[in-house]
Every structure is written in structure tokens, then in C-alpha cells.
Amino acid sequence: MTTRATSDLLTLFAAAEGGWVSGEAISRSLGVSRTAVWKQVEALRTLGYLVEAAPRKGYRLIARPDLITPEEVRTGLATRRLGQVIEYRPAVGSTNDLAKELARQGAPEGLLVLADQQTAGKGRMGRSWATPPGAAIAMSVVLRPDLPPYLAPRITLAAAVAVAEAVRDATGLAAGIKWPNDVQIGGRKLCGILTEMEAEMDRVAFVVVGIGVNVGLRREQMDPAFRDSATSLALEGASGTRRAALVQAILLRLEQAYDDLLAGRFPHVLDRWRALSVTLGRPVRVLGVDGQVVVEGVAEQVDEEGALLVRDDGGRVHRVFSGEVSLRPA
Amino acid sequence: MTTRATSDLLTLFAAAEGGWVSGEAISRSLGVSRTAVWKQVEALRTLGYLVEAAPRKGYRLIARPDLITPEEVRTGLATRRLGQVIEYRPAVGSTNDLAKELARQGAPEGLLVLADQQTAGKGRMGRSWATPPGAAIAMSVVLRPDLPPYLAPRITLAAAVAVAEAVRDATGLAAGIKWPNDVQIGGRKLCGILTEMEAEMDRVAFVVVGIGVNVGLRREQMDPAFRDSATSLALEGASGTRRAALVQAILLRLEQAYDDLLAGRFPHVLDRWRALSVTLGRPVRVLGVDGQVVVEGVAEQVDEEGALLVRDDGGRVHRVFSGEVSLRPA
Structure with a gap:
């Protein structure tokens, strides 16, 4: 079963919003035989999809597994x-x-x-x-x-x-x-x-x-x-x-x-x-990769190059490009 | 022949500055037999090195090919x-x-x-x-x-x-x-x-x-x-x-x-x-990847991030990070 056919079948079920879709309609939409439709439904079931089948009604999707396929x-x-x-x-x-x-x-x-x-x-x-x-x-x-x-x-x-x-x-x-x-x-x-x-x-x-x-x-x-x-x-x-x-x-x-x-x-x-942001306006401590404190102060702004501007207690503003920020106990 | 042995042999020849190096000295320095020395000299010759050999004198390097090995x-x-x-x-x-x-x-x-x-x-x-x-x-x-x-x-x-x-x-x-x-x-x-x-x-x-x-x-x-x-x-x-x-x-x-x-x-x-630099202080034209003119003016300086500072005819300074510079006809 191609993933494209699976997608198409799922799209039909999604459009039906939990309702029945006839085997004939599926057959027509996907351009395959009724037997092939049945095989594709089986394949979906193998993946964890719950599909109900009933004579004269066709198929309907009861539940979908939480996949990121x-x-x-x-x-x-x-x-x-x-x-x-x-x-x-x-x-x-x-x-x-x-x-x-x-x-x-x-x-x-x-x-x-x-x-x-x-x-x-x-x-x-x-x-x-x-x-x-x-x-x-x-x-x-x-x-x-x-x-x-x-x-x-x-x-x-x-x-x-x-x-x-x-x-x-x-x-x-x-x-x-x-x-x-x-x-x-x-x-x-x-x-x-x-x-x-x-x-x-x-x-x-x-x-x-x-x-x-x-x-x-x-x-x-x-x-x-x-x-x-x-x-x-x-x-x-x-x-x-x-x-x-x-x-x-x-x-x-x-x-x-x-x-x-x-x-x-x-x-x-x-x-x-x-x-x-949960960082701006807060007292922060910035640590480098090595765990050393790079700067402590108040996170004032982020600039157009993505740097964090931190004003230290002496009033000097540091441009921070790298590091791990933690909120500093007040 | 290992490249290390070749390097060592070339180093001995270099130290002799064109003079003779005895087969015995080479044998001792490289820790190999006299026969192995002869084989290494042959290998050098194959690479294009001109090595003279003489009884009782040993070997000397006459010419080296222009290799970047x-x-x-x-x-x-x-x-x-x-x-x-x-x-x-x-x-x-x-x-x-x-x-x-x-x-x-x-x-x-x-x-x-x-x-x-x-x-x-x-x-x-x-x-x-x-x-x-x-x-x-x-x-x-x-x-x-x-x-x-x-x-x-x-x-x-x-x-x-x-x-x-x-x-x-x-x-x-x-x-x-x-x-x-x-x-x-x-x-x-x-x-x-x-x-x-x-x-x-x-x-x-x-x-x-x-x-x-x-x-x-x-x-x-x-x-x-x-x-x-x-x-x-x-x-x-x-x-x-x-x-x-x-x-x-x-x-x-x-x-x-x-x-x-x-x-x-x-x-x-x-x-x-x-x-x-042959660029600074000169009138330049900067072209982008697409061949379009990015800016024309005088290349005034290069800054700490590597950008070229170009002052256009209106006096505005442009920071150029990318492009092809050509000198502008005065």
C-alpha cells in the first residue's frame, strides 16, 4: 500500500467526520477495485486505526492512533x-x-x-x-x-x-x-x-x-x-x-x-x-557552556541579531550571544 | 614505503644541504637495513626526485620535484x-x-x-x-x-x-x-x-x-x-x-x-x-550574487565583524557583509 493511498483514504474518512463512506465511493475516489479498498482498510487497521465495516453502509473511522507518520x-x-x-x-x-x-x-x-x-x-x-x-x-x-x-x-x-x-x-x-x-x-x-x-x-x-x-x-x-x-x-x-x-x-x-x-x-x-518572553524585565544569570557565570543583571531587551541585552548592577549593558539563562533569585 | 620514512629520508638530505649522506648513516637514522635504504631511494626516484648514488660516498639529492605531497x-x-x-x-x-x-x-x-x-x-x-x-x-x-x-x-x-x-x-x-x-x-x-x-x-x-x-x-x-x-x-x-x-x-x-x-x-x-588592503580609501561598487549593484561609494573601513563600511555619495555609511567589490572609475 502506498503512503499516498493511505493519505487519500484518511482524507476521505476525515471529510466524512466519523460518518460512513461507501466502498464504492472509496473505490471511485482512489481509482482502485473494491478488493483493493478492503486491503487498504486492513492496512490501516494494522497501523492501529479502528475502522468499522458494515454491509450496504461501507466503512467508517472510529479512532485514529496518535501517530506522526x-x-x-x-x-x-x-x-x-x-x-x-x-x-x-x-x-x-x-x-x-x-x-x-x-x-x-x-x-x-x-x-x-x-x-x-x-x-x-x-x-x-x-x-x-x-x-x-x-x-x-x-x-x-x-x-x-x-x-x-x-x-x-x-x-x-x-x-x-x-x-x-x-x-x-x-x-x-x-x-x-x-x-x-x-x-x-x-x-x-x-x-x-x-x-x-x-x-x-x-x-x-x-x-x-x-x-x-x-x-x-x-x-x-x-x-x-x-x-x-x-x-x-x-x-x-x-x-x-x-x-x-x-x-x-x-x-x-x-x-x-x-x-x-x-x-x-x-x-x-x-x-x-x-x-x-518570560525572560525580559527579569533579573537573570547567564552561564556559559563551561558552567561559568558570564554575566548577572536584568534582561532588558533582545536585539535584531538575537542577542540578549543584560544590564549588570554597575549599569553596563552586555550583549549576550550564547549561554544558558536562569532567573536570579531577587 | 611509508610516508614517514620518506619524510625522514628527505629530512636527512635537507640537513646535508646537497652534500653526500652515507648509506650507513641513513640506515642508522631510519633503523632499517642497507637494502631497505636502497629501496627507499628508488621509491624517491619514482616520485621524481633526482638522487645520485656513489660507492663509498652514499647518496645525495640533486633535485626535488615541485610536489605538495x-x-x-x-x-x-x-x-x-x-x-x-x-x-x-x-x-x-x-x-x-x-x-x-x-x-x-x-x-x-x-x-x-x-x-x-x-x-x-x-x-x-x-x-x-x-x-x-x-x-x-x-x-x-x-x-x-x-x-x-x-x-x-x-x-x-x-x-x-x-x-x-x-x-x-x-x-x-x-x-x-x-x-x-x-x-x-x-x-x-x-x-x-x-x-x-x-x-x-x-x-x-x-x-x-x-x-x-x-x-x-x-x-x-x-x-x-x-x-x-x-x-x-x-x-x-x-x-x-x-x-x-x-x-x-x-x-x-x-x-x-x-x-x-x-x-x-x-x-x-x-x-x-x-x-x-587595496580597497580602503578607494571609490568602489559592490555587486550582489545576482549581479545587482548593492552600493556605490568610498570604502572607508572594515569593522570587527568583517563588514566593509562604504560611504555613498549622499554621505550615508552602509555596512556590507557580502558581495563582490570592484574599483569604481573615478
């Missing part, structure tokens, strides 16, 4: 460019590494790499990022912006805005952004974004935006070291969130923010970043 | 880090592409990729770069600086300084720099530098500095489109320049400039860039 993500995807080509793996080392490899081989802008599980997921600053199967989103998008490298951090900020807004759209939860691009709920980390690029000194070859979201993770599935500082949508009360729907919402918001950025409307993206 | 480049190399590991290919698509591949696999800082010929050499802005066999240098160096990407263009400026100074050291010719990193003699391009990087948004994973120098190229070996605008050391009168010696000089100057940059002495590198 290309079929699920394509069905109803509203983007124009992002996610039109999808590379899915049940398990992969790192979606970013696979996306970079495909980008080097010439993958088009908008290529989406999805995995149900990452066995060697990566976070910022050389850290690892856990993606247990069935409970999270691991996605990477290939972008080919016509930007000099020093402006590429704008994409990081745009991605954080996209994820925070998509989480708000899909769940109603009050997601916020910790500089530069952690998405948090109630001070706990819900999502990490790792943006990587290959570039000449004056132009970007490609950027890979990697997004990991904790969707259904229970506390005991988390690394003990992060249990107090991490959260998931399920832990915050949005336990029914379908992963494919959230992937679609993220792609749509990311495409909007990316289009704004390319069209010279980055100030608009930055305004939304500022509105969603 | 690891043996030639290692013998007498004065650097501490750059070029300690060398990957040589008689022919390769692009030394930068090979260096990036090796860097992704974990190659150490300082890895040097050398090729006698490039079949798909690359220049800035997506252009091609010709490296015919025997007549040019194609070299790429892997660096792993602890820098945020927006400061990586400093490496490009440092590389231009290194090459211009190395050419001056090795030939006495008055090499100058056209922003950002073309090395020229008398207004004609002698060397192109293509710096590429892989990075997260806030830290560089690695940088590959690719350097192509026209050494022995005759005018008829050049692309007709560039014959008026390009030159070679031979065409400028330095026809005896040994490629390996120039590679050594470039590596030494590059290491010095890179050390300055990492140690917070970038202003010193920038001062040397300015002194070697």
Missing part, C-alpha cells in the same frame, strides 16, 4: 512550503543529523524529518535530548534562507515564537519563551529548539531547525536530573493532544514567521517574541 | 598545530568538501587537506575555481575556534592576511588584499579564499578555510573569461616558487594570525589587513 501529518496540512516533503523514521539517531545529511544531498527547502523516537537526540550546547517512542515530537525542518550567517539567529527566535503560538493554538496552555528559544509552561521546559547551519562566511547554505516537544511524557519517563525543571503537555493537563495536529500547527506558525522574516517583517516576529 | 610539506614545517595531520590527494573534487567531510567525522583542528588538482573546485558566491595539476595550490585547513558564528568572518580576514604575507615572504612580490579576502598582485587575482562553517546559532562547530593559489599557471591555462583579471606567481616573475614552501609559509602565517585572533589580539590582525 507522513499520512497523519499530510492530512489537513495547511502550509504551502514547509512539510510538503516528509522523511519519516520510526527511530533515528537525531532528526537534525538526518536533515543535515539530506540537505547536503540537495533536499529542498521545507523538507520535514519526523521520528517517533530519537536514540541520540541533541540539545543546545552539546547536551542530549530524550525522545522516547510514542510520547514526544521530534521534527527537523530544512530552510534555505538568503541571509548572511550573522542574521541566522533570527530563525531561532522565529521558531520559538512558532512553537509557543502553536502550543497555545492547540492546547490553550500559556506557553512562554525563555531566551533564546526554550518554550516553557509555568517555568518548566516543554520544548527545546536546536538550530544548526552550514554557511559560507557571507551566506547561509542551509539551516536545520530541530524541534523537540514533550507531549505525553509522564514524570517517570523523564531523566531524573530534569524532572523538576521539565514538563509535558500531558503533565500540564492537555493529555489528549494529538501529535500530528501539533506538528501541523507548528509548521503553519513556522511558515508564517519565516515568511515574515524573509519579507523584511522581522520586527513583527520580534514583537511577538517579546510578548511571549 | 605530505612528505614535502612536512619536511621543515615550523607550525605547532596547523598541518600536523595531512590528507593528500593527487586529484579531488574540492579540498573544502573533503575537509568538511573529515571534520564531520571528527578530524582534529589543524587537519590539512592538499590536492595537486581539483576537478570541481569552488569559489565564493557559488562560483567555480580552476586548479589544473602541477601549477597551483589547493589547500583546506580545519579549524575549531570557540567563536559565535557572527565573529567567524574574522577568520576570513585573518586568512587573507596570512596568504598575502606568505606570498610576500616567499617571493617578495607586493601582494595586496581586496575585500574581503582576494589576494591580488597589480590588480590581478592571485588567490581566492573560501571559508565555510558548520555551526549552531551560538557556536561554531568547525570552520574550513580553503585557499587556492595560482603558482605556475600560464595565461593559456586560465579560463578565457578571467585571463585579464587573474594572474599567477610565474606570470608576476616568481617562476621558481616551490609549492610546498609556499604551503608551509601560508600555514605558519595562518597559525600566527589564528593564534592572535583566539588570544584577543584581533585588532592586530585587522591592522595588518588594513595595511595590505
Whole structure:
């Protein structure tokens, strides 16, 4: 069974909104025999879809599993460019590494790499990022912006805005952004974004935006070291969130923010970043990769190159390009 | 024959400065039999070295071919880090592409990729770069600086300084720099530098500095489109320049400039860039990748992020990060 036929069948079921679709109608729409229709329904069942069949009525979809397969993500995807080509793996080392490899081989802008599980997921600053199967989103998008490298951090900020807004759209939860691009709920980390690029000194070859979201993770599935500082949508009360729907919402918001950025409307993206920020106006401490304190002060602003402006107690403003921010006890 | 043994033998010949070295002395130094010494001399002859042998005197080196093999480049190399590991290919698509591949696999800082010929050499802005066999240098160096990407263009400026100074050291010719990193003699391009990087948004994973120098190229070996605008050391009168010696000089100057940059002495590198510049103070026109004029005016300065500051006729200063500069007719 081709994934295209699966997508088409799922689209028919989606259009019927839980109602019956006759075998004849399916046969006509897909251009296959009635026997082939039956085989495709069987294939769907194997994937975990609950499909009822009845004589003279046809078929109806009772329940869909929470998959992030290309079929699920394509069905109803509203983007124009992002996610039109999808590379899915049940398990992969790192979606970013696979996306970079495909980008080097010439993958088009908008290529989406999805995995149900990452066995060697990566976070910022050389850290690892856990993606247990069935409970999270691991996605990477290939972008080919016509930007000099020093402006590429704008994409990081745009991605954080996209994820925070998509989480708000899909769940109603009050997601916020910790500089530069952690998405948090109630001070706990819900999502990490790792943006990587290959570039000449004056132009970007490609950027890979990697997004990991904790969707259904229970506390005991988390690394003990992060249990107090991490959260998931399920832990915050949005336990029914379908992963494919959230992937679609993220792609749509990311495409909007990316289009704004390319069209010279980055100030608009930055305004939304500022509105969603949980960092600005707060006393912060910035630590480097080595764990040393880089600067302490008040996070006053984020500038057009993505740097955090921190005013220290002596009144001097520091431009911070890298590091881990924590809120400083007042 | 191991390349290490070849290097050792060449080092002995170099120390003798054209004089005789006894077979016994070689045998002792290399820790091999007299028969093995004879075999190694034969191997050298196969590579193009002219070695005289005489009873009771031993061997002496009469002439060395102009190779850029690891043996030639290692013998007498004065650097501490750059070029300690060398990957040589008689022919390769692009030394930068090979260096990036090796860097992704974990190659150490300082890895040097050398090729006698490039079949798909690359220049800035997506252009091609010709490296015919025997007549040019194609070299790429892997660096792993602890820098945020927006400061990586400093490496490009440092590389231009290194090459211009190395050419001056090795030939006495008055090499100058056209922003950002073309090395020229008398207004004609002698060397192109293509710096590429892989990075997260806030830290560089690695940088590959690719350097192509026209050494022995005759005018008829050049692309007709560039014959008026390009030159070679031979065409400028330095026809005896040994490629390996120039590679050594470039590596030494590059290491010095890179050390300055990492140690917070970038202003010193920038001062040397300015002194070697043929762009500053001149009326210029900057063209983008698409051939459109980005700005016209007077090139006033280069700043700490590598941008060219151009003052247009209305007095406004433009920061140029990318593009091709040409001198504007006054």
C-alpha cells in the first residue's frame, strides 16, 4: 500500500467526520477495485486505526492512533512550503543529523524529518535530548534562507515564537519563551529548539531547525536530573493532544514567521517574541557552556541579531550571544 | 614505503644541504637495513626526485620535484598545530568538501587537506575555481575556534592576511588584499579564499578555510573569461616558487594570525589587513550574487565583524557583509 493511498483514504474518512463512506465511493475516489479498498482498510487497521465495516453502509473511522507518520501529518496540512516533503523514521539517531545529511544531498527547502523516537537526540550546547517512542515530537525542518550567517539567529527566535503560538493554538496552555528559544509552561521546559547551519562566511547554505516537544511524557519517563525543571503537555493537563495536529500547527506558525522574516517583517516576529518572553524585565544569570557565570543583571531587551541585552548592577549593558539563562533569585 | 620514512629520508638530505649522506648513516637514522635504504631511494626516484648514488660516498639529492605531497610539506614545517595531520590527494573534487567531510567525522583542528588538482573546485558566491595539476595550490585547513558564528568572518580576514604575507615572504612580490579576502598582485587575482562553517546559532562547530593559489599557471591555462583579471606567481616573475614552501609559509602565517585572533589580539590582525588592503580609501561598487549593484561609494573601513563600511555619495555609511567589490572609475 502506498503512503499516498493511505493519505487519500484518511482524507476521505476525515471529510466524512466519523460518518460512513461507501466502498464504492472509496473505490471511485482512489481509482482502485473494491478488493483493493478492503486491503487498504486492513492496512490501516494494522497501523492501529479502528475502522468499522458494515454491509450496504461501507466503512467508517472510529479512532485514529496518535501517530506522526507522513499520512497523519499530510492530512489537513495547511502550509504551502514547509512539510510538503516528509522523511519519516520510526527511530533515528537525531532528526537534525538526518536533515543535515539530506540537505547536503540537495533536499529542498521545507523538507520535514519526523521520528517517533530519537536514540541520540541533541540539545543546545552539546547536551542530549530524550525522545522516547510514542510520547514526544521530534521534527527537523530544512530552510534555505538568503541571509548572511550573522542574521541566522533570527530563525531561532522565529521558531520559538512558532512553537509557543502553536502550543497555545492547540492546547490553550500559556506557553512562554525563555531566551533564546526554550518554550516553557509555568517555568518548566516543554520544548527545546536546536538550530544548526552550514554557511559560507557571507551566506547561509542551509539551516536545520530541530524541534523537540514533550507531549505525553509522564514524570517517570523523564531523566531524573530534569524532572523538576521539565514538563509535558500531558503533565500540564492537555493529555489528549494529538501529535500530528501539533506538528501541523507548528509548521503553519513556522511558515508564517519565516515568511515574515524573509519579507523584511522581522520586527513583527520580534514583537511577538517579546510578548511571549518570560525572560525580559527579569533579573537573570547567564552561564556559559563551561558552567561559568558570564554575566548577572536584568534582561532588558533582545536585539535584531538575537542577542540578549543584560544590564549588570554597575549599569553596563552586555550583549549576550550564547549561554544558558536562569532567573536570579531577587 | 611509508610516508614517514620518506619524510625522514628527505629530512636527512635537507640537513646535508646537497652534500653526500652515507648509506650507513641513513640506515642508522631510519633503523632499517642497507637494502631497505636502497629501496627507499628508488621509491624517491619514482616520485621524481633526482638522487645520485656513489660507492663509498652514499647518496645525495640533486633535485626535488615541485610536489605538495605530505612528505614535502612536512619536511621543515615550523607550525605547532596547523598541518600536523595531512590528507593528500593527487586529484579531488574540492579540498573544502573533503575537509568538511573529515571534520564531520571528527578530524582534529589543524587537519590539512592538499590536492595537486581539483576537478570541481569552488569559489565564493557559488562560483567555480580552476586548479589544473602541477601549477597551483589547493589547500583546506580545519579549524575549531570557540567563536559565535557572527565573529567567524574574522577568520576570513585573518586568512587573507596570512596568504598575502606568505606570498610576500616567499617571493617578495607586493601582494595586496581586496575585500574581503582576494589576494591580488597589480590588480590581478592571485588567490581566492573560501571559508565555510558548520555551526549552531551560538557556536561554531568547525570552520574550513580553503585557499587556492595560482603558482605556475600560464595565461593559456586560465579560463578565457578571467585571463585579464587573474594572474599567477610565474606570470608576476616568481617562476621558481616551490609549492610546498609556499604551503608551509601560508600555514605558519595562518597559525600566527589564528593564534592572535583566539588570544584577543584581533585588532592586530585587522591592522595588518588594513595595511595590505587595496580597497580602503578607494571609490568602489559592490555587486550582489545576482549581479545587482548593492552600493556605490568610498570604502572607508572594515569593522570587527568583517563588514566593509562604504560611504555613498549622499554621505550615508552602509555596512556590507557580502558581495563582490570592484574599483569604481573615478
